[in-house]
Amino acid sequence: MTVDRSSPGAETPVLEVEGLTVELDVPAGRLHAVRDVSLHVGRGETLCIVGESGCGKSMTALGVMGLLPRRARMHARRLMLEGRDLLSIGAGARAALLGDHMAMIFQDPMTSLNPVYTVGNQLEEIYLRHGKGGRREARERAVHLLQKVGITAADRRLGQYPHQLSGGLRQRVMIAMALMCDPVLIIADEPTTALDVTIQAQILRLLADLQAEENTALILITHDLGVVARVADRVIVMYAGEVVETGTAQQIFASPLHPYTQGLLDCIPIPGRTERGSRLGAIPGMVPSLVGKIEGCQFRNRCSYAFDACAKDAVPLRSLGPDRGLRCLLQQAPIRIERARHPAGVVE
Amino acid sequence: MIRFLIHRATIAVLVALTVSIIGFSLLRLSGDLASALAGDSAKPEQIAATAHLYGLDRPLYEQYLDWAGKALQGDLGTSLFTNEPVARLIGERLGVTVQLSLMSLVFALAISIPLGVLAATRPNSWIDRSALGLSVFGQAIPNFWFGLILIIVFGVTLRWLPISGSDTFAHFILPTITLGVAVMPAFMRLTRTGMLDALESDYVRMARAKGLSTLSVLFKHALRNAILPVVSLTAVSLGFLLGGSVIVESVFALNGIGFLAFQSIIRTDFPVVQSIVVFVAILYIVLTLVADLINAYLDPRIRLG
Amino acid sequence: MASIEQELRHPTAAVGVALELEAPSPRAVMRRRAMTHVGFLTGGAIVLGIILVAIFAPLLTSYDPFAQDLTKRLIPPVWSAKGSWAHILGTDGLGRDYLTRLMYGARISLMVGLGAATMAGLIGTTLGLIGGYFGGKIDAVVMYIVNVKLALPGVLVALSLISVFGGSVVVVVTVLGLLFWDRFVVVTRSVTQQVRTNEYVIAAEAVGASRTRILVGEILPNVMNHIIVIASLEMAVAILVEAALSFLGLGIRPPTPSWGLMISEGRNFMFFQPYLVAIPGVAIFLLVIAINMLGDGIRDITAPEGRN
Numbered sequence: 028m029t030v031d032r033s034s035p036g037a038e039t040p041v042l043e044v045e046g047l048t049v050e051l052d053v054p055a056g057r058l059h060a061v062r063d064v065s066l067h068v069g070r071g072e073t074l075c076i077v078g079e080s081g082c083g084k085s086m087t088a089l090g091v092m093g094l095l096p097r098r099a100r101m102h103a104r105r106l107m108l109e110g111r112d113l114l115s116i117g118a119g120a121r122a123a124l125l126g127d128h129m130a131m132i133f134q135d136p137m138t139s140l141n142p143v144y145t146v147g148n149q150l151e152e153i154y155l156r157h158g159k160g161g162r163r164e165a166r167e168r169a170v171h172l173l174q175k176v177g178i179t180a181a182d183r184r185l186g187q188y189p190h191q192l193s194g195g196l197r198q199r200v201m202i203a204m205a206l207m208c209d210p211v212l213i214i215a216d217e218p219t220t221a222l223d224v225t226i227q228a229q230i231l232r233l234l235a236d237l238q239a240e241e242n243t244a245l246i247l248i249t250h251d252l253g254v255v256a257r258v259a260d261r262v263i264v265m266y267a268g269e270v271v272e273t274g275t276a277q278q279i280f281a282s283p284l285h286p287y288t289q290g291l292l293d294c295i296p297i298p299g300r301t302e303r304g305s306r307l308g309a310i311p312g313m314v315p316s317l318v319g320k321i322e323g324c325q326f327r328n329r330c331s332y333a334f335d336a337c338a339k340d341a342v343p344l345r346s347l348g349p350d351r352g353l354r355c356l357l358q359q360a361p362i363r364i365e366r367a368r369h370p371a372g373v374v375e
Numbered sequence: 376m377i378r379f380l381i382h383r384a385t386i387a388v389l390v391a392l393t394v395s396i397i398g399f400s401l402l403r404l405s406g407d408l409a410s411a412l413a414g415d416s417a418k419p420e421q422i423a424a425t426a427h428l429y430g431l432d433r434p435l436y437e438q439y440l441d442w443a444g445k446a447l448q449g450d451l452g453t454s455l456f457t458n459e460p461v462a463r464l465i466g467e468r469l470g471v472t473v474q475l476s477l478m479s480l481v482f483a484l485a486i487s488i489p490l491g492v493l494a495a496t497r498p499n500s501w502i503d504r505s506a507l508g509l510s511v512f513g514q515a516i517p518n519f520w521f522g523l524i525l526i527i528v529f530g531v532t533l534r535w536l537p538i539s540g541s542d543t544f545a546h547f548i549l550p551t552i553t554l555g556v557a558v559m560p561a562f563m564r565l566t567r568t569g570m571l572d573a574l575e576s577d578y579v580r581m582a583r584a585k586g587l588s589t590l591s592v593l594f595k596h597a598l599r600n601a602i603l604p605v606v607s608l609t610a611v612s613l614g615f616l617l618g619g620s621v622i623v624e625s626v627f628a629l630n631g632i633g634f635l636a637f638q639s640i641i642r643t644d645f646p647v648v649q650s651i652v653v654f655v656a657i658l659y660i661v662l663t664l665v666a667d668l669i670n671a672y673l674d675p676r677i678r679l680g
Numbered sequence: 681m682a683s684i685e686q687e688l689r690h691p692t693a694a695v696g697v698a699l700e701l702e703a704p705s706p707r708a709v710m711r712r713r714a715m716t717h718v719g720f721l722t723g724g725a726i727v728l729g730i731i732l733v734a735i736f737a738p739l740l741t742s743y744d745p746f747a748q749d750l751t752k753r754l755i756p757p758v759w760s761a762k763g764s765w766a767h768i769l770g771t772d773g774l775g776r777d778y779l780t781r782l783m784y785g786a787r788i789s790l791m792v793g794l795g796a797a798t799m800a801g802l803i804g805t806t807l808g809l810i811g812g813y814f815g816g817k818i819d820a821v822v823m824y825i826v827n828v829k830l831a832l833p834g835v836l837v838a839l840s841l842i843s844v845f846g847g848s849v850v851v852v853v854t855v856l857g858l859l860f861w862d863r864f865v866v867v868t869r870s871v872t873q874q875v876r877t878n879e880y881v882i883a884a885e886a887v888g889a890s891r892t893r894i895l896v897g898e899i900l901p902n903v904m905n906h907i908i909v910i911a912s913l914e915m916a917v918a919i920l921v922e923a924a925l926s927f928l929g930l931g932i933r934p935p936t937p938s939w940g941l942m943i944s945e946g947r948n949f950m951f952f953q954p955y956l957v958a959i960p961g962v963a964i965f966l967l968v969i970a971i972n973m974l975g976d977g978i979r980d981i982t983a984p985e986g987r988n
Contacts (some may be wrong), residue, residue, distance in 0.1 A: 125583070133584075138576065138577035139578055141600070156586060393824075403841040404844075517965065523957050553824050
């Protein structure tokens with residue numbers, strides 16, 4: 028999926044990824060966790076990567092940040108941050124960018140915060156490490172950001188330990204951490220999954236506000252289409268390690284082209300789209316094994332429209348317009364079939 | 376945290392009490408300590424006289440209470456062999472044992488922690504295998520024998536170091552190595568495992584995501600968490616070393632309380648034996664309590680509840 | 681991410697409905713692991729070798745380990761200048777063939793090791809099962825007993841007891857068995873606490889099965905793997921401690937050929953005939969390492985999640 032540079036007003040994207048692949052060697056063979064993923068995101072833009080657990084979206088993020096586990100191997104044709112080639116720089120230069128130009132918010136704030144240091148310590152160390160200022164400035168910045176993310180009594184919070192804060196507060200601290208050095212890119216991996224539903228909305232709104240303020244590029248990884256509906260500008264749908272559909276949020280919700288995307292949308296009630304009294308869908312089957320040789324479309328065993336060609340060769344990602352892509356052999360949009368066979372719930 | 380301490384302290388006192396009773400009874404288990412003291416060819420009257428002399432004809436609980444009462448005031452009885460106060464005997468020799476124990480601990484830690492950290496950062500490398508190999512070696516080798524080998528090699532063949540007595544610092548080198556090698560494996564494995572876990576953890580991944588330097592990630596974040604159990608083990612090991620140095624002290628003729636205990640056992644000098652056993656046990660109990668305290672203090676989750 | 685972890689364990693077939701692959705039985709899996717585990721095989725072979733030597737000692741050597749011959753004192757081993765093939769490992773200070781004493785000494789080490797480990801295992805496992813299963817006050821009592829045992833200086837207590845009761849093999853095994861059960865308790869207790877909440881245990885309780893039946897029938901099998909591993913480690917420790925006690929003179933009594941005793945006897949001649957000290961030490965070292973490798977191997981084979 029290449030960037031359409033010809034459209035008027037297009038500027039250099041903050042992040043450009045082309046052909047990202049991540050492999051792990053496991054006892055059963057070679058696991059292809061991420062297969063030829065390409066994406067880009069620009070200033071002030073929110074890109075959502077959607078998919079179910081295990082589809083490779085977290086690995087993609089870790090690959091971009093350079094934080095993959097030891098046994099994993101990553102290749103990419105292109106990996107550029109603000110025009111800077113990340114593939115050719117060494118570990119030291121990479122570490123200088125992390126936390127400063129690009130920051131990540133992880134899923135579980137309880138385990139991502141070190142239990143033996145105070146919140147203030149863990150905030151300030153980012154500022155100090157990247158040489159943004161001295162101790163006092165670091166502390167002031169920390170207080171400022173804690174207030175900004177909606178934490179009252181910020182001074183007191185600085186001296187507290189992670190276990191003394193509630194889940195919602197901890198996630199706000201994580202967001203504040205990401206903002207310490209004013210990065211141009213923030214990757215948030217399921218930032219609301221570990222939180223209560225009521226807090227989820229607050230956190231999402233917070234992220235959206237902060238992004239608008241600083242014009243940060245935001246990549247938000249989630250399996251929850253509700254979240255996507257709320258914040259996404261553009262969407263990438265991933266399945267079994269590869270991108271199966273891309274588009275703007277509007278395009279994905281209004282006219283999903285890939286049977287998987289359709290299936291996902293059928294699984295949740297969407298105001299204005301789902302009819303009252305209809306049954307929610309469910310996608311039968313399981314994600315196939317990604318170990319060893321991979322042939323054909325990986326969704327075929329769960330797809331109602333699959334035909335012979337789907338099993339043979341690799342299905343290419345077709346470009347259907349600027350930022351619109353589809354990896355499927357179907358020549359036209361699949362017709363919505365009544366999913367009476369596999370009810371998952373009924374919409375009241 | 377205060378409640379936790381009071382709870383632990385109460386149990387400690389109970390355990391100490393039980394231990395003192397057991398230690399007191401050890402040499403009396405044969406049922407006839409008086410005969411053993413009087414000798415093989417002693418006649419019944421002599422045995423009775425011996426029993427009366429040492430108060431062995433009184434009921435056991437009376438003997439215990441009498442001894443315990445005096446012990447709490449610092450009077451641990453008198454050695455049958457040298458006629459000196461036991462407390463003084465222990466006091467004179469305690470320094471040697473403490474010095475040996477501390478030096479051995481320092482030696483063991485100085486090797487285990489760096490090696491454990493290094494091994495964890497390069498799993499399955501030659502460093503990792505060497506560290507584990509060293510750990511296996513230290514665990515399997517009979518430490519008295521290792522001491523003898525060191526004596527043969529360094530004391531006799533090479534003549535670099537003295538091999539008996541405790542006069543100078545140099546006299547402690549071979550014993551320290553011997554005892555240190557025995558203690559080191561547990562620390563090495565604990566550090567390595569702790570670091571491996573820490574390095575896989577989410578908070579270390581977070582630290583890397585912040586762009587922190589390798590040193591900062593390793594030491595400030597990973598090791599600080601991995602070291603908690605090692606600190607506890609150090610305190611506990613100190614207690615164990617104070618009581619278990621008998622063998623090394625004997626091999627190197629170091630005049631510590633372990634060697635004194637050994638000699639006293641052979642001589643059936645029961646006042647000395649029971650005092651040392653109970654003294655060492657109580658020291659161990661106190662050190663375990665200290666270890667709990669340190670652990671609670673170092674972990675903010677326990678310290679602040 | 682969760683499903684990738686699942687993939688690592690159970691790769692599923694793709695076509696149509698997800699198939700349940702026929703998983704190999706746990707026994708078969710363990711056997712395969714056992715046949716390829718270097719440590720297990722090596723350790724096992726060495727231990728087996730030593731056991732066979734110990735059992736068949738009278739057939740392997742024509743010498744009597746107790747027969748003294750003062751005309752043949754201190755003959756060095758065969759690789760030394762004055763050595764001969766008549767006494768492959770030489771003779772000791774009383775003219776006894778060293779290789780023979782070494783072989784018979786293996787019996788002592790193995791008997792003491794197995795006996796002490798078994799006894800400690802019985803005591804510790806029982807305590808652990810009781811404490812872990814019943815919990816509450818009973819558990820508190822068990823932990824109190826463990827704490828008392830931990831506080832006592834093991835070596836000093838052992839020396840005292842042996843000085844009182846004498847240095848026969850039975851006494852030594854008993855004393856050591858009374859010293860090493862704490863690790864059994866800790867592990868058994870924690871495993872019991874975990875297993876206790878398993879459904880089949882609750883089911884058995886609901887049906888009204890007797891406590892003993894539950895402990896022995898449901899919980900014990902789960903604990904067995906751990907017990908075997910710990911037993912092997914404690915056996916190695918028991919062998920080392922027996923050697924140390926015998927070395928000090930308060931262990932196995934002479935003229936029984938305990939390896940520790942042989943080192944002690946050889947100490948007098950250490951400077952000119954170091955082989956008297958070196959050879960039994962190497963034997964102890966070899967046996968202990970082999971047992972440790974075997975124990976680690978068993979753990980890897982039966983529960984590889986336990987290691988790093």
